[in-house]
Amino acid sequence: MSITSRVKKVLTGNHATAYAVMQARVDVIPAYPITPQTTIVEKLDEFIENGLLDASMIRVESEHSAMAAAIGASAAGARTYTATSSHGLLYMYENLWWAANARLPIVATFVTRAIGPPWNIWSDHQDIFTLRDSGWILFMAKNAQEAYDLTLQAFKIAENPNIRLPVGIGYDGFYISHTSEPVEMLAQDEVDAFLPDKRSIKPLLDPSNPYTIGNLPEASFNFLIRKNMWGSMESSIDYIKKVGYEYYLLTGRNYGDLVDKYRCEDADTIFVSIGAMANEGMVAVDRLRSKGHKVGHMALRLLRPYPEDEVIDSIGNAERIIVMSRAVSMGKGGILFTDLIDVVYRNRLNVDVYDIVVGLAGVEVVDNDFIKVYNDVLDGIFDKRETIFLMGGKYV
Amino acid sequence: MSKPRLVSTIGEKEYYYPGHAACHGCGASIGLRHLLKAIGPNAILAVPAGCTSIIAGRANLSTFGIPFIHTAFGSAASVASGIIEALDRLGKKDVNVVVWAGDGGTFDIGFASLSGAAERGHNILYVLDDNEAYMNTGIQRSGATPRGAWTTTTIKGKKEGKKNILDIMRAHNIPYLATASVAYPLDFHRKVKKALSIKGFKFIHLMSPCPPGWRFDMHLTVEVARKAVLSGVWILMEIENGLLRLNPPSNTMLEKRRLPVEEYVKMQGRFRFLKGELLEEFKRDVERNWERIKKILEEQSR
Numbered sequence: 288m289s290i291t292s293r294v295k296k297v298l299t300g301n302h303a304t305a306y307a308v309m310q311a312r313v314d315v316i317p318a319y320p321i322t323p324q325t326t327i328v329e330k331l332d333e334f335i336e337n338g339l340l341d342a343s344m345i346r347v348e349s350e351h352s353a354m355a356a357a358i359g360a361s362a363a364g365a366r367t368y369t370a371t372s373s374h375g376l377l378y379m380y381e382n383l384w385w386a387a388n389a390r391l392p393i394v395a396t397f398v399t400r401a402i403g404p405p406w407n408i409w410s411d412h413q414d415i416f417t418l419r420d421s422g423w424i425l426f427m428a429k430n431a432q433e434a435y436d437l438t439l440q441a442f443k444i445a446e447n448p449n450i451r452l453p454v455g456i457g458y459d460g461f462y463i464s465h466t467s468e469p470v471e472m473l474a475q476d477e478v479d480a481f482l483p484d485k486r487s488i489k490p491l492l493d494p495s496n497p498y499t500i501g502n503l504p505e506a507s508f509n510f511l512i513r514k515n516m517w518g519s520m521e522s523s524i525d526y527i528k529k530v531g532y533e534y535y536l537l538t539g540r541n542y543g544d545l546v547d548k549y550r551c552e553d554a555d556t557i558f559v560s561i562g563a564m565a566n567e568g569m570v571a572v573d574r575l576r577s578k579g580h581k582v583g584h585m586a587l588r589l590l591r592p593y594p595e596d597e598v599i600d601s602i603g604n605a606e607r608i609i610v611m612s613r614a615v616s617m618g619k620g621g622i623l624f625t626d627l628i629d630v631v632y633r634n635r636l637n638v639d640v641y642d643i644v645v646g647l648a649g650v651e652v653v654d655n656d657f658i659k660v661y662n663d664v665l666d667g668i669f670d671k672r673e674t675i676f677l678m679g680g681k682y683v
Numbered sequence: 684m685s686k687p688r689l690v691s692t693i694g695e696k697e698y699y700y701p702g703h704a705a706c707h708g709c710g711a712s713i714g715l716r717h718l719l720k721a722i723g724p725n726a727i728l729a730v731p732a733g734c735t736s737i738i739a740g741r742a743n744l745s746t747f748g749i750p751f752i753h754t755a756f757g758s759a760a761s762v763a764s765g766i767i768e769a770l771d772r773l774g775k776k777d778v779n780v781v782v783w784a785g786d787g788g789t790f791d792i793g794f795a796s797l798s799g800a801a802e803r804g805h806n807i808l809y810v811l812d813d814n815e816a817y818m819n820t821g822i823q824r825s826g827a828t829p830r831g832a833w834t835t836t837t838i839k840g841k842k843e844g845k846k847n848i849l850d851i852m853r854a855h856n857i858p859y860l861a862t863a864s865v866a867y868p869l870d871f872h873r874k875v876k877k878a879l880s881i882k883g884f885k886f887i888h889l890m891s892p893c894p895p896g897w898r899f900d901m902h903l904t905v906e907v908a909r910k911a912v913l914s915g916v917w918i919l920m921e922i923e924n925g926l927l928r929l930n931p932p933s934n935t936m937l938e939k940r941r942l943p944v945e946e947y948v949k950m951q952g953r954f955r956f957l958k959g960e961l962l963e964e965f966k967r968d969v970e971r972n973w974e975r976i977k978k979i980l981e982e983q984s985r
């Protein structure tokens with residue numbers, strides 16, 4: 288039965304995503320199993336078999352082919368969705384870039400998971416950050432509700448003819464993908480009204496209007512294609528906010544803010560993190576605030592395009608920022624840190640920024656980790672030029 | 684309707700346009716021209732990296748009169764799977780979805796995606812444009828390069844034989860498979876039409892000589908392709924619903940009414956190392972192919 292009125296259901300992040308994809312009435316879902324993403328497509332398969340979703344599931348023989356089939360389907364004009372994690376994402380990699388450069392409005396979920404060897408199914412964010420420079424618009428959800436909400440918004444953003452870029456929604460494997468929480472779902476007619484007509488996606492492959500996509504260009508023409516993509520990326524920020532605000536009016540849940548600010552207003556110290564651990568960061572903020580410390584937290588909901596203005600705005604007059612990255616650029620630093628430090632420099636912000644790498648390979652990150660780092664920063668034990676690795680409450 | 688007899692009578696309309704970027708004498712060029720006549724205009728062509736990526740022309744022009752999508756090297760069959768499913772959802776059920784892929788994009792890097800699409804039974808025509816090496820990157824060996832052939836990565840001749848892709852595809856139990864040659868365009872045309880009339884995954888293996896890669900003069904392309912058939916090195920056949928049938932002129936060649944293999948080999952500079960024992964082994968490869976076919980035909984007649 289389709290969802291005829293708003294309903295709250297206890298769902299895992301993966302099932303919340305599957306419901307959103309179903310309600311978006313996707314046409315084609317090429318998919319390949321990998322933990323911890325699998326239960327999304329299993330659920331979608333179930334929806335299709337039970338007649339809840341009228342879509343084609345293409346059970347491909349690899350992730351490389353999953354994204355290839357998504358490219359074919361999207362180029363032919365179908366609303367297209369897939370999901371993957373970790374090694375699956377890396378196996379897809381060539382075609383993920385292809386999808387972006389071909390400006391195909393594919394939506395995908397990236398349930399984050401560490402990259403082997405050794406084999407490891409737990410969450411860190413290395414996999415999704417390999418897409419940082421690709422042209423995918425990338426969200427990071429911090430709970431199942433956000434996974435649901437952002438998935439719906441993703442179709443609207445991707446299919447905007449001025450944007451036409453693929454959109455990915457990331458969230459942590461197991462922490463979010465496999466734990467359950469109450470999720471409010473929209474009625475089907477609300478979703479239908481919110482999303483554009485899927486038949487307004489312009490097919491690139493249409494025998495009544497034949498043309499060729501991707502022939503050899505002049506270098507300068509290709510440069511401009513890339514520049515044009517940059518322009519769409521940059522200008523997408525306004526539209527993403529607009530969609531988020533529209534969604535706020537519909538649901539009361541505000542996505543017009545691309546940075547989820549928590550008690551940042553008068554803070555002298557602000558934590559930055561993304562995904563599941565942001566929830567721990569906010570608990571740490573409450574605990575520190577109760578002892579009179581002026582701390583705040585910002586969770587980046589949008590990774591690309593980088594929400595620079597909002598980040599600057601959130602920093603306000605803070606004196607220090609503690610960036611907790613769950614992914615590291617080997618030989619450079621925590622990836623959230625390197626993203627942020629560029630904003631600090633370009634805008635000549637007078638603020639100290641600390642680079643803390645945590646939670647690699649799925650090591651748990653808890654409120655105490657945030658508090659420990661905060662205390663140690665105040666005690667001045669860190670050299671700001673260093674990348675600090677904190678694991679299970681200990682520096683390693 | 685009477686059967687077409689002359690090449691010029693196949694189809695009125697050309698969808699392969701002048702100004703394409705193939706080398707003079709390119710076998711693929713002949714193949715593409717006749718393929719498009721047979722599938723166009725209500726068709727979509729998916730092509731992985733290879734010479735045809737270049738033949739397609741410069742942006743924003745196109746060699747082709749039908750929608751054409753470039754794909755990643757190993758992805759043509761999967762992209763086509765996505766296209767056919769999408770067309771189905773969009774209610775465009777009469778469009779021919781066709782892959783045209785090189786031997787590298789088929790035997791090697793694209794093999795998993797080919798096998799997957801065939802196993803899923805997607806309604807696609809897959810045409811393998813076999814020039815027996817990676818030509819686009821400068822003539823490197825592939826799984827399709829025959830024994831003894833020189834390439835830039837087998838500079839003293841390839842030691843290994845050619846992978847038997849038709850047998851492998853036959854084992855996928857698809858409804859239609861065929862071989863074809865650019866020297867026999869009427870036969871190729873008929874096979875493409877036949878394939879399009881059948882629902883499911885269809886596979887046509889087209890032999891298309893490449894003058895720079897095979898080291899022969901550009902006016903000899905058709906001659907080389909014909910000699911391949913007349914010497915029995917390349918066998919024209921089709922397999923419909925599991926039943927194999929030899930096609931002319933190969934159907935008269937079961938009992939060795941073939942030109943000597945040397946007639947074919949000596950036309951090509953790439954075979955300059957094919958002598959002595961290596962040549963004998965090459966001939967045995969040819970014999971083994973025929974023996975296998977004989978066996979299949981015998982089993983069928985039982």
Ligand SMILES: Cc1ncc(C[n+]2csc(CCOP(=O)(O)OP(=O)(O)O)c2C)c(N)n1
Nearest residue numbers: 732733734756785786787788816817818819
């Ligand atoms: C993933 C990947 N690896 C390598 C290449 C480089 N490459 C482009 S075409 C080609 C060879 C194509 O050979 P084949 O499929 O036989 O087609 P032909 O050029 O002979 O027509 C190679 C190796 C590529 N484009 N993509």
Ligand code: SF4
Nearest residue numbers: 705706709734818893
């Ligand atoms: S290299 Fe060979 S296959 Fe490629 S375009 Fe030239 S003749 Fe054709």
Ligand SMILES: [Mg+2]
Nearest residue numbers: 785786816818
């Ligand atoms: Mg080749």
